[in-house]
Amino acid sequence: MKDIDRNKLSADDWDEQTFPRPKVQEFDRVVDRAVSRRGFLGGALAFGSGAAVMGTAFLKGTSAMAQQATRFAFEGIPAQTDGTVHVPEGYSWKVTARWGDKLFSDAPEFDPETGVAFEGSDRVFGENTDGMELFHVAGREILVVNSEYTNNEINLPQTEDGTPQNAEQVQLLQNLQGVTVMELAEGPEGWAIVVDSPYNRRIHHRTPMRFDGPAAGHDLLKTEADPEGLTSLGTMNNCGSGRTPWGTYLTCEENFNGYFGATGEMPEDETLAAGYARYGIGSDGWGYNYHLHDPRFDVSTTPNEPHRAGYIVEIDPANPEATPVKHTALGRFKHENAATALAPDGRLVVYMGDDERGEFMYKWVSRDIYVPGGDTSTLLSEGQLYAAVFEDDMSGRWAALTPEATGMEPAEIAIFTRTAASAVGATTMDRPEWIAVNPVAVEGYCCLTNNSRRGALNDDGSVRTNAGGDPMSVNAPNPRETNEYGQILRWRPAGDDHGSEEFEWDLYVMAGNPMVHDDAYAGSEAIKEGNLFNSPDGMQIDSTGMIWIQTDGDDSNEGDFAGMGNNQMLAGDPVTGEIRRFLTGPNGCEVTGLTWSTDRRTMFVGIQHPGRPFPDGPDSLPRSSIVAVKRDDGALVG
Ligand code: FEO
Ligand code: CA
Ligand code: CA
Ligand code: CA
Numbered sequence: 001m002k003d004i005d006r007n008k009l010s011a012d013d014w015d016e017q018t019f020p021r022p023k024v025q026e027f028d029r030v031v032d033r034a035v036s037r038r039g040f041l042g043g044a045l046a047f048g049s050g051a052a053v054m055g056t057a058f059l060k061g062t063s064a065m066a067q068q069a070t071r072f073a074f075e076g077i078p079a080q081t082d083g084t085v086h087v088p089e090g091y092s093w094k095v096t097a098r099w100g101d102k103l104f105s106d107a108p109e110f111d112p113e114t115g116v117a118f119e120g121s122d123r124v125f126g127e128n129t130d131g132m133e134l135f136h137v138a139g140r141e142i143l144v145v146n147s148e149y150t151n152n153e154i155n156l157p158q159t160e161d162g163t164p165q166n167a168e169q170v171q172l173l174q175n176l177q178g179v180t181v182m183e184l185a186e187g188p189e190g191w192a193i194v195v196d197s198p199y200n201r202r203i204h205h206r207t208p209m210r211f212d213g214p215a216a217g218h219d220l221l222k223t224e225a226d227p228e229g230l231t232s233l234g235t236m237n238n239c240g241s242g243r244t245p246w247g248t249y250l251t252c253e254e255n256f257n258g259y260f261g262a263t264g265e266m267p268e269d270e271t272l273a274a275g276y277a278r279y280g281i282g283s284d285g286w287g288y289n290y291h292l293h294d295p296r297f298d299v300s301t302t303p304n305e306p307h308r309a310g311y312i313v314e315i316d317p318a319n320p321e322a323t324p325v326k327h328t329a330l331g332r333f334k335h336e337n338a339a340t341a342l343a344p345d346g347r348l349v350v351y352m353g354d355d356e357r358g359e360f361m362y363k364w365v366s367r368d369i370y371v372p373g374g375d376t377s378t379l380l381s382e383g384q385l386y387a388a389v390f391e392d393d394m395s396g397r398w399a400a401l402t403p404e405a406t407g408m409e410p411a412e413i414a415i416f417t418r419t420a421a422s423a424v425g426a427t428t429m430d431r432p433e434w435i436a437v438n439p440v441a442v443e444g445y446c447c448l449t450n451n452s453r454r455g456a457l458n459d460d461g462s463v464r465t466n467a468g469g470d471p472m473s474v475n476a477p478n479p480r481e482t483n484e485y486g487q488i489l490r491w492r493p494a495g496d497d498h499g500s501e502e503f504e505w506d507l508y509v510m511a512g513n514p515m516v517h518d519d520a521y522a523g524s525e526a527i528k529e530g531n532l533f534n535s536p537d538g539m540q541i542d543s544t545g546m547i548w549i550q551t552d553g554d555d556s557n558e559g560d561f562a563g564m565g566n567n568q569m570l571a572g573d574p575v576t577g578e579i580r581r582f583l584t585g586p587n588g589c590e591v592t593g594l595t596w597s598t599d600r601r602t603m604f605v606g607i608q609h610p611g612r613p614f615p616d617g618p619d620s621l622p623r624s625s626i627v628a629v630k631r632d633d634g635a636l637v638g
Contacts, residue, residue, distance in 0.1 A: 240337025455481025
């Protein structure tokens with residue numbers, strides 16, 4: 001594991017190279033033999049022995065394609081392989097914020113060669129921009145943005161290979177991650193950070209926060225520093241985002257496991273060891289080396305600390321003094337994002353994905369109803385957590401994670417949520433990334449980004465499983481083995497009620513490459529030469545119901561990925577099925593994070609881990625950035 005340089009790769013690429021795709025597959029690409037592209041598009045078809053049967057419902061929603069006039073306000077743009085951002089004719093973009101930009105006038109200046117100085121590194125915009133939401137607070141535009149992880153060679157350029165050598169360098173990395181709250185304002189030069197705004201705030205890996213929900217105060221959350229198990233330091237690996245109806249921000253802790261390691265023996269306690277195995281906590285960590293310089297991350301001395309991360313954290317953008325809250329009721333897993341909706345009766349619904357191969361989709365339904373201006377304090381702590389079960393007949397249900405169904409206590413369900421979901425037979429998915437709820441139709445969408453191990457076999461011929469032993473055979477919503485392209489799942493809750501325990505589902509789109517393949521790997525009907533992409537990840541649905549899809553995939557532009565170019569953002573029309581490419585990112589980047597100004601005349605798009613020369617030219621360290629995209633005529637952009 002050590003000979004792969006974590007610092008030169010995105011998190012996904014590193015994972016792929018560390019755990020490479022297996023050579024032997026369950027069905028030896030049975031899909032190739034069994035399914036022609038025409039057959040796949042034509043409706044009912046079988047995927048061969050043991051595989052899923054997909055019915056005509058797959059085509060529901062796309063049958064109207066081509067009958068309707070386009071609803072797009074732009075022409076799709078070609079794929080690109082260069083080092084900058086491209087948008088359609090009639091639109092333009094500008095950089096709004098780069099990691100290291102000052103939030104306060106006393107923060108250090110960014111140095112193009114050495115980056116950010118240690119002193120004051122918690123007073124600048126963080127690294128690796130990801131999920132973000134904009135809030136209108138007292139007439140001001142407040143952007144809340146995740147900083148997912150660090151690019152150590154860029155953030156610690158004085159080190160040989162980006163490996164932190166001492167506590168100060170670890171703390172610098174900790175300061176650059178977490179969440180940034182910052183006021184933005186639009187002037188003649190475009191959008192910029194309002195330096196010294198009273199709303200500006202950095203929340204990082206050491207910011208105090210409190211737990212609520214069933215796990216708060218449980219023994220598994222207690223440490224020497226927090227003997228009551230009620231307060232935590234920091235929020236980690238903040239990936240996607242969400243927002244509540246009452247105007248707070250939800251940040252989602254994803255690959256928290258990578259920050260922990262051991263300088264001594266790993267804990268032998270059975271419960272702890274099983275949890276570590278399920279969540280991927282090992283002695284080496286992922287190269288952050290926190291455990292060597294910050295004992296809190298050394299599980300040989302602080303074994304419960306990993307139980308204190310992996311949650312959804314609520315932040316109030318209107319009150320810089322407010323303590324963030326870790327909501328354990330929404331479960332502990334590698335949270336991607338949190339898509340909220342209201343059931344017709346007013347209960348709050350939160351859809352969530354666990355981004356790991358073969359892990360699950362989840363839903364939270366509050367016990368109490370949301371009343372505007374009323375008490376919201378129980379809506380993310382009292383209610384029911386569910387995991388998704390998909391059937392081959394295009395039906396599905398949300399299986400409640402109750403003590404009766406799982407054999408676990410409420411606190412255990414909150415801390416070892418993956419184990420609880422395995423117990424109710426949740427369906428193994430191809431890495432659930434962002435979920436989005438359509439504001440103009442009662443339906444949800446989930447990006448299933450890819451799964452190189454779908455359908456893979458172990459050496460003894462058995463099917464590969466997730467870390468909980470649940471098989472990753474191909475199944476109806478994840479129908480392709482060695483799924484390198486990904487798909488977007490859609491579901492419609494029964495009775496047009498997001499609170500319902502039943503739903504119908506189909507695949508909105510299967511990404512693929514019809515220029516290279518003529519089988520299911522060509523993708524679904526909407527995929528054409530002009531809109532090729534792989535690995536859908538970020539997603540938002542705008543106020544008109546158009547779906548914005550961001551990618552975090554293979555940008556080699558070769559082989560199976562030829563013609564796809566750099567990572568990108570596309571727009572999809574759920575009514576006609578048409579998909580157009582709207583934006584291409586610079587080489588090496590992932591496009592992730594999307595939100596709008598209050599007047600909907602600007603869209604803010606995140607460019608994570610670009611390569612040089614983005615955005616400051618070849619003589620500067622590259623910088624993850626938020627760009628503002630506008631129409632040249634000033635019209636609405638979503
Ligand atoms: Fe941070 Fe699953 O993306
Ligand atoms: Ca990422
Ligand atoms: Ca993501
Ligand atoms: Ca991803």
